[in-house]
Amino acid sequence: MYSAIRSALFKLSAENAHHFTLNALNYLGFLPGFNSLLERMFSIKNKKLHRVFWGIHFPNPVGLAAGLDKNGEVFPEMSNLGFGFVEIGTVTPKGQEGNPSPRLFRIIEDEAIINRMGFNNVGVEEMIHNIKKGRKRRGGNVVLGGNIGKNKITPNEDANQDYLTCLEALYPYVDYFVVNVSSPNTPNLRALQDKEPLTELLQQLKVAMANKPRAKPILLKIAPDLNNEQLDDIIEILNSPIIDGIVATNTTISREGLSLSQEEIEKMGAGGLSGHPLTQRSTEIVRYISKHTHKPIIAVGGIMTVQDALEKFRAGASLVQLYSGFIFKGPNLIKEINQALINKCSAPNCK
Numbered sequence: 001m002y003s004a005i006r007s008a009l010f011k012l013s014a015e016n017a018h019h020f021t022l023n024a025l026n027y028l029g030f031l032p033g034f035n036s037l038l039e040r041m042f043s044i045k046n047k048k049l050h051r052v053f054w055g056i057h058f059p060n061p062v063g064l065a066a067g068l069d070k071n072g073e074v075f076p077e078m079s080n081l082g083f084g085f086v087e088i089g090t091v092t093p094k095g096q097e098g099n100p101s102p103r104l105f106r107i108i109e110d111e112a113i114i115n116r117m118g119f120n121n122v123g124v125e126e127m128i129h130n131i132k133k134g135r136k137r138r139g140g141n142v143v144l145g146g147n148i149g150k151n152k153i154t155p156n157e158d159a160n161q162d163y164l165t166c167l168e169a170l171y172p173y174v175d176y177f178v179v180n181v182s183s184p185n186t187p188n189l190r191a192l193q194d195k196e197p198l199t200e201l202l203q204q205l206k207v208a209m210a211n212k213p214r215a216k217p218i219l220l221k222i223a224p225d226l227n228n229e230q231l232d233d234i235i236e237i238l239n240s241p242i243i244d245g246i247v248a249t250n251t252t253i254s255r256e257g258l259s260l261s262q263e264e265i266e267k268m269g270a271g272g273l274s275g276h277p278l279t280q281r282s283t284e285i286v287r288y289i290s291k292h293t294h295k296p297i298i299a300v301g302g303i304m305t306v307q308d309a310l311e312k313f314r315a316g317a318s319l320v321q322l323y324s325g326f327i328f329k330g331p332n333l334i335k336e337i338n339q340a341l342i343n344k345c346s347a348p349n350c351k
């Protein structure tokens with residue numbers, strides 16, 4: 001069924017298809033019976049899929065990556081499509097339009113996406129309004145991650161305040177936080193991944209969290225373009241108490257693995273590449289980090305098949321997330337990964 005929906009959606013521009021799908025889900029989600037129908041069709045419930053990290057109960061370890069539900073509009077519907085958790089955002093304190101269009105490109109032959117959306121979102125207050133509405137719908141009690149960022153107009157010297165504003169505002173509404181300093185589409189954002197500014201930022205967020213009635217985990221999302229020296233710095237920070245886990249990885253600025261000509265690649269312009277060309281690099285990062293830490297890793301990047309997901313778990317992932325794989329393969333991919341995990345767990349050597 002998804003192949004028919006996909007051919008229709010792929011006739012639209014990538015961004016129009018995105019808006020159409022989100023609007024349709026948002027509209028249908030309010031109709032009685034729609035969410036329970038989705039749940040019956042797509043959701044798998046099995047205690048072998050159940051995971052607990054940071055004291056949070058995940059009904060299955062396959063989540064929706066940040067950037068698809070940027071404003072927290074359709075997370076109940078995503079839960080009913082089978083995701084065990086949903087990361088909403090990246091949200092910034094104030095709403096912003098993002099970069100001019102065109103800014104989203106599908107590369108069908110390579111199962112890849114290039115985007116330079118630039119944190120287009122409605123801002124944290126409007127997002128909270130959406131979360132409150134969503135929490136009342138079937139599936140609205142899904143585990144929610146709040147992916148937080150800074151506004152484009154905020155200079156890096158003042159960035160920490162933007163992250164603090166989002167954390168303070170979102171604290172009552174989400175289960176865990178992800179600090180996004182790895183998007184390639186906000187000028188200079190990735191400079192915040194350097195050891196000194198990053199330590200300062202994470203320390204401030206931890207202090208803010210320490211004043212809350214109950215600490216919620218704060219994770220860091222990293223780029224796949226870091227070299228080993230930069231990764232070692234991240235690992236040192238990861239093994240300190242100021243951070244609870246890592247999301248690896250965001251999109252890459254590399255264009256390796258694309259079958260397009262140089263001219264076609266240049267025509268698309270700047271942006272982050274995701275999907276199949278990212279699979280291996282992101283798995284390598286997960287493997288490298290997991291050798292040096294016991295903290296949970298959420299692996300994301302180029303999971304297009306069941307095998308890709310299993311490889312991420314073998315590399316040390318605790319949980320996985322999909323974005324491009326969901327666009328190209330639809331909700332069946334979630335079901336197939338979960339089914340494979342159940343089958344694996346029926347084997348005699350299952351932990």
Ligand SMILES: Cc1cc2nc3c(=O)[nH]c(=O)nc-3n(C[C@H](O)[C@H](O)[C@H](O)COP(=O)(O)O)c2cc1C
Nearest residue numbers: 065066067090115249250274275301302322323324
């Ligand atoms: C159109 C698009 C928008 C994205 N927006 C965000 C975002 O706002 N915040 C973020 O942390 N990651 C964002 N991402 C990155 C994804 O969450 C994910 O890390 C990346 O796409 C790699 O996973 P994939 O290969 O499964 O797509 C975006 C990705 C795409 C394709």
